[in-house]
Amino acid sequence: MGELDRLTSVEDLRAFGPARLERLAAEIREFLVGSVSQTGGHLGPNLGVVELTIALHRVFSSPQDTIVFDTGHQSYVHKILTGRTDFSRLRKRGGLSGYPSRTESDHDVVENSHASTAISWADGIARANHLAGRTDRTVVAVIGDGALTGGMAWEALNNIAESDDRRLVIVVNDNGRSYAPTIGGLAKQLDALRTSRPYEKVLDWGKRTLQAGGAPGRVTYEALHGLKTGLRDVLRPQGMFEGLGIKYVGPVDGHDVLAVEAALRSARAFGGPVIVHAITEKGRGYVPAESDVADRFHAVGVIHPETGLPVVPSRFGWTAVFAEEIRDIARARSDVVGVTAAMLGPVGLAPMAEEMPDRVVDVGIAEQHALTAAAGMAFAGLHPVVALYATFLNRAFDQLLMDVALHKAGVTVVLDRAGITGDDGASHNGMWDMALLRLVPGLRLAAPRDEPTLRQSLREAVAVKDAPTVIRYPKSALPEPIPALSRSGTVDVLARTAGDGDTRVLVVGIGAFVPTALEVGVRLADQGVGSIVVDPRWVLPVPGELVEMARGVDLVVTIEDGLVENGVGAAVREALLRAGVQTPVRTHGIPTRFLDHASRGEIVEDLGLRAADVARDTAAAVAAHVDIRH
Numbered sequence: 016m017g018e019l020d021r022l023t024s025v026e027d028l029r030a031f032g033p034a035r036l037e038r039l040a041a042e043i044r045e046f047l048v049g050s051v052s053q054t055g056g057h058l059g060p061n062l063g064v065v066e067l068t069i070a071l072h073r074v075f076s077s078p079q080d081t082i083v084f085d086t087g088h089q090s091y092v093h094k095i096l097t098g099r100t101d102f103s104r105l106r107k108r109g110g111l112s113g114y115p116s117r118t119e120s121d122h123d124v125v126e127n128s129h130a131s132t133a134i135s136w137a138d139g140i141a142r143a144n145h146l147a148g149r150t151d152r153t154v155v156a157v158i159g160d161g162a163l164t165g166g167m168a169w170e171a172l173n174n175i176a177e178s179d180d181r182r183l184v185i186v187v188n189d190n191g192r193s194y195a196p197t198i199g200g201l202a203k204q205l206d207a208l209r210t211s212r213p214y215e216k217v218l219d220w221g222k223r224t225l226q227a228g229g230a231p232g233r234v235t236y237e238a239l240h241g242l243k244t245g246l247r248d249v250l251r252p253q254g255m256f257e258g259l260g261i262k263y264v265g266p267v268d269g270h271d272v273l274a275v276e277a278a279l280r281s282a283r284a285f286g287g288p289v290i291v292h293a294i295t296e297k298g299r300g301y302v303p304a305e306s307d308v309a310d311r312f313h314a315v316g317v318i319h320p321e322t323g324l325p326v327v328p329s330r331f332g333w334t335a336v337f338a339e340e341i342r343d344i345a346r347a348r349s350d351v352v353g354v355t356a357a358m359l360g361p362v363g364l365a366p367m368a369e370e371m372p373d374r375v376v377d378v379g380i381a382e383q384h385a386l387t388a389a390a391g392m393a394f395a396g397l398h399p400v401v402a403l404y405a406t407f408l409n410r411a412f413d414q415l416l417m418d419v420a421l422h423k424a425g426v427t428v429v430l431d432r433a434g435i436t437g438d439d440g441a442s443h444n445g446m447w448d449m450a451l452l453r454l455v456p457g458l459r460l461a462a463p464r465d466e467p468t469l470r471q472s473l474r475e476a477v478a479v480k481d482a483p484t485v486i487r488y489p490k491s492a493l494p495e496p497i498p499a500l501s502r503s504g505t506v507d508v509l510a511r512t513a514g515d516g517d518t519r520v521l522v523v524g525i526g527a528f529v530p531t532a533l534e535v536g537v538r539l540a541d542q543g544v545g546s547i548v549v550d551p552r553w554v555l556p557v558p559g560e561l562v563e564m565a566r567g568v569d570l571v572v573t574i575e576d577g578l579v580e581n582g583v584g585a586a587v588r589e590a591l592l593r594a595g596v597q598t599p600v601r602t603h604g605i606p607t608r609f610l611d612h613a614s615r616g617e618i619v620e621d622l623g624l625r626a627a628d629v630a631r632d633t634a635a636a637v638a639a640h641v642d643i644r645h
Contacts (some may be wrong), residue, residue, distance in 0.1 A: 461484070464529035526575060544634060566598065576604070
């Protein structure tokens with residue numbers, strides 16, 4: 016029976032001695048590799064925080080002491096220590112979430128996985144504790160994996176520095192990486208600190224030697240001490256944080272439980288805001304992860320635990336097509352530059368960066384800065400292509416609206432993982448973008464259906480110089496190319512079927528739901544209902560050709576991978592009304608609610624978005640319409 020098996024509650028940790036703690040850490044790493052290799056998930060970040068998380072739970076009494084993880088993908092060890100050891104259905108329906116989840120445990124606080132928010136959460140909770148007189152508890156924010164590159168974290172630090180009476184500990188998990196090596200000025204300062212220890216030892220030796228040398232030695236020491244202070248502030252973040260009025264402890268070895276524990280106890284005892292700086296290694300203890308230069312196994316699918324190799328090789332997907340096409344475009348156009356927010360590899364800009372390093376900018380976890388900087392680049396004659404996960408565009412909506420669109424900047428935004436992503440839960444479904452972007456004047460949005468239309472849409476987007484363009488595509492596998500029968504403007508006609516009578520339905524498939532729309536057309540034909548299946552490709556604003564097509568049919572049906580309220584279908588309905596077209600429109604999409612983690616297929620079924628569901632609804636609507644006419 017191992018140490019992990021003997022752990023009946025988080026309180027048991029406090030009785031563990033050094034040897035037992037070391038064995039427990041090794042068992043947790045073995046458990047993580049064995050479990051996550053079977054389900055997929057965030058492996059590297061959690062291997063790096065084993066000892067740090069153990070120390071947190073030895074010093075603080077969760078849930079009375081609140082622990083907030085930023086980002087939440089480094090919370091697997093926290094889950095294990097708080098009694099959640101069934102990882103068999105991790106990130107699957109009925110199983111554990113890949114992020115903290117209030118529905119799972121009182122030990123979890125923040126469910127969303129968007130980075131750079133934990134310090135603000137912690138500040139708010141600590142303020143409430145202070146006002147309520149709850150002096151018996153501490154709030155801990157664990158921030159790492161590049162989240163300090165986000166401006167929101169610094170806004171929170173600026174506010175925390177106003178008061179020294181809130182019981183708040185900020186743990187900086189410094190592994191030098193986000194998805195890939197962390198970039199930016201702060202990262203360089205933290206990296207420099209890793210090499211500053213010999214320098215500090217030399218200066219400490221000088222202090223002892225010179226002060227022992229009488230008055231001349233003391234004068235020399237004072238002069239050198241001034242130099243030391245200046246150099247130290249360049250080499251280490253202590254001066255930076257303490258300049259804000261926040262105490263700093265560290266750096267400590269994040270893989271030494273007792274060292275981290277001592278630092279945390281000191282911080283807790285202070286009674287005010289304290290930063291504890293722990294240096295860790297992402298992927299620690301698992302050779303395949305440690306050897307992965309790209310992202311240290313940040314997130315993996317199902318892998319062979321012995322080798323780290325995927326059980327099923329990844330297919331050439333949407334991201335790979337974008338990566339190839341944007342590199343080809345950049346080769347031909349010197350004004351095209353790539354911009355991303357700490358996701359160079361995941362969004363497909365790594366090949367372009369490798370070939371043209373001076374033309375790809377990784378701004379860190381700072382989507383707001385990415386969009387406004389892109390507007391500046393466009394003003395100065397470049398055409399920026401900003402590649403993000405769709406869910407993270409939410410964080411930069413104001414900048415897209417007021418900096419890009421208001422100034423008619425030629426900026427292209429590429430949204431990966433758009434629509435229902437499923438496994439990563441509510442915060443990662445990229446379902447908000449189309450409803451939000453309908454509000455942006457002048458913006459044009461494309462939802463390609465396959466590889467050829469993605470390549471074509473990207474080339475069309477970067478040709479626009481006076482307005483923002485957006486291209487969105489899903490996380491799912493690429494379908495086989497879907498050829499068009501004909502094209503009218505930007506609208507592709509994909510299929511026509513004749514029915515038994517004169518009723519005709521215009522089925523409008525949006526992006527990932529084009530294959531569904533084609534199947535709906537087939538099912539309607541089987542029921543004697545004629546249809547025309549189309550793909551607008553550029554869905555916002557609604558193409559005039561689509562409006563004209565709607566004039567000659569009895570019903571329009573739209574299917575989209577986004578919010579049904581204020582989505583593309585709603586835009587089609589409004590466009591028809593403005594044009595005086597009375598054809599009714601039935602919209603199918605995602606309701607305005609947060610979706611629990613499950614597979615994409617399970618969510619599609621739950622929401623009634625399968626072809627069989629849409630065809631059944633459409634046939635019923637057609638029957639009702641025919642009854643009314645007769």
